[in-house]
Amino acid sequence: MTILPHNAPFTRFADWFAEAQASEPNDPNAMALATADADGAPSLRVVLLKAWDERGFVFYTNLTSQKGREIAANPRVHLNFHWKSLQRQVRIGGTAALVIEAEADAYFATRPRESQLGAWASLQSAPLPDRATFEARLADYDRQFPDVVPRPPHWSGWRVMPARIEYWQARDGRWHEREAYLRAGDGWTHGLVYP
Numbered sequence: 160m161t162i163l164p165h166n167a168p169f170t171r172f173a174d175w176f177a178e179a180q181a182s183e184p185n186d187p188n189a190m191a192l193a194t195a196d197a198d199g200a201p202s203l204r205v206v207l208l209k210a211w212d213e214r215g216f217v218f219y220t221n222l223t224s225q226k227g228r229e230i231a232a233n234p235r236v237h238l239n240f241h242w243k244s245l246q247r248q249v250r251i252g253g254t255a256a257l258v259i260e261a262e263a264d265a266y267f268a269t270r271p272r273e274s275q276l277g278a279w280a281s282l283q284s285a286p287l288p289d290r291a292t293f294e295a296r297l298a299d300y301d302r303q304f305p306d307v308v309p310r311p312p313h314w315s316g317w318r319v320m321p322a323r324i325e326y327w328q329a330r331d332g333r334w335h336e337r338e339a340y341l342r343a344g345d346g347w348t349h350g351l352v353y354p
């Protein structure tokens with residue numbers, strides 16, 4: 160099998176993502192993120208892609224959330240983009256690693272103040288007794304940080320470093336096209352998959 164250059168699967172991602180950004184009415188960067196707990200039980204939720212390059216695909220979240228705890232214990236994850244109007248799906252399987260502090264700080268600084276305060280006030284995935292409790296916590300942090308809101312230590316980014324990337328394009332009669340890239344050393348192997 161041919162070994163393709165290191166950037167081979169990413170040029171297709173660049174094309175498809177640009178087309179999704181031009182055509183999807185909402186959140187073209189939304190992707191489902193699957194994690195598994197220590198017993199192998201899967202869980203799935205949507206997060207937003209905030210950066211990507213040949214190193215991987217970055218999203219930000221609370222590190223003490225369910226997903227944060229699961230990834231810390233088992234960094235093997237899966238991502239799925241479904242661009243409905245383009246009838247396309249991209250599946251990315253790989254391993255997550257925390258972004259460096261400076262990268263997380265730089266992204267956090269671009270977020271609206273309300274979102275920054277939310278990152279402090281939300282004990283993401285923990286039970287919330289009532290909405291007023293969350294609102295009181297938001298008000299507390301609003302007072303605590305009258306100027307710049309620093310990035311909370313429990314909030315950062317994960318970069319999913321892909322081991323497999325599959326591109327799926329719908330075709331008439333369900334005769335879809337599937338093309339998979341598998342990491343092989345410094346490069347990638349590539350092949351078609353039955354629909």
Ligand SMILES: Cc1cc2nc3c(=O)[nH]c(=O)nc-3n(C[C@H](O)[C@H](O)[C@H](O)COP(=O)(O)O)c2cc1C
Nearest residue numbers: 186189204205206207219220221224225226227284
């Ligand atoms: C379109 C969309 C985008 C979202 N983006 C994020 C995100 O980037 N980071 C995040 O922590 N939660 C995001 N959420 C909320 C998550 O889906 C989820 O509810 C939350 O992270 C808690 O997940 P967990 O309990 O499995 O950790 C998003 C939800 C939707 C519907």
Ligand SMILES: Cc1ncc(COP(=O)(O)O)c(CN)c1O
Nearest residue numbers: 206207209219220221270274283
């Ligand atoms: C709780 C939460 N955290 C983080 C994000 C990431 O996006 P942003 O940084 O644009 O808020 C989202 C997006 N919906 C979110 O809901």
